[in-house]
Amino acid sequence: MPVEIKICGITEEETVEAALDAGADHLGLVFFAKSPRAVTPERAAELVSWLPQPISRVGLFVDPDDALLDAVLGAVRLDLLQLHGNESPERVEAIRQEYGLPVMKAIPVAEAADLAAAEAYLGVADRLLFDARPPKGAALPGGNAASFDWSLLAGKRWPLRWMLAGGLTPANVAEAIRVTGAAAVDVSSGVETAPGRKDPDLIRAFIAAARVPPAAA
Numbered sequence: 001m002p003v004e005i006k007i008c009g010i011t012e013e014e015t016v017e018a019a020l021d022a023g024a025d026h027l028g029l030v031f032f033a034k035s036p037r038a039v040t041p042e043r044a045a046e047l048v049s050w051l052p053q054p055i056s057r058v059g060l061f062v063d064p065d066d067a068l069l070d071a072v073l074g075a076v077r078l079d080l081l082q083l084h085g086n087e088s089p090e091r092v093e094a095i096r097q098e099y100g101l102p103v104m105k106a107i108p109v110a111e112a113a114d115l116a117a118a119e120a121y122l123g124v125a126d127r128l129l130f131d132a133r134p135p136k137g138a139a140l141p142g143g144n145a146a147s148f149d150w151s152l153l154a155g156k157r158w159p160l161r162w163m164l165a166g167g168l169t170p171a172n173v174a175e176a177i178r179v180t181g182a183a184a185v186d187v188s189s190g191v192e193t194a195p196g197r198k199d200p201d202l203i204r205a206f207i208a209a210a211r212v213p214p215a216a217a
């Protein structure tokens, strides 16, 4: 199976087209006002409503209330909700039930003990996203171009689908996949020339690098 790829923080049509042409599986839309990648529900609809299946539209939220989820889901069809804040397992379950969509819970990782936090979401979340814990003083809970020690995930088995994120780039993604065994990867900063400015060439390079067969990587 080819590695699944998510390009996160889409704000421009050019990016959608590049990601689609290069074979991305998921496109991420950030609904967090403090982010340089934030889009309004209406802008999100313009960007992705026309997309063919099976491209999946992922909505990224940080501790969203129901009013925000209602506003976004009333404007744009999403296929997966990414929860990137401090959502408890109970809140994840409530969102999943209320909106009838699969949920991917982000787990911030800096050390081995952080992986224990993931256990609480087993049986609740549909997927996990292992991302770097934000550096001290970071303004955002994700999308910081920070990576973590991939060997923490080496040899671990999880009873649900999971993605690897955090500081991935065209130059390091093949090695990250090799070390962690990830079947899915997520990138934002590593395909940008500045926060919020995606680069089509970097998107193509990232996807090509992630899909190099293991023997050649």
Ligand SMILES: O=C(O)c1ccccc1NCC(=O)[C@H](O)[C@H](O)COP(=O)(O)O
Pocket (backbone or CB within 6 Å): 008, 009, 030, 032, 035, 036, 037, 038, 060, 062, 084, 131, 140, 141, 142, 143, 144, 145, 146, 165, 166, 167, 168, 186, 187, 188, 189, 190
């Ligand atoms: O991208 C943002 O601005 C953002 C804001 C708030 C929470 C999460 C955010 N981004 C998460 C991602 O884009 C990815 O899921 C992941 O963290 C990878 O980011 P990066 O290290 O920039 O590739």
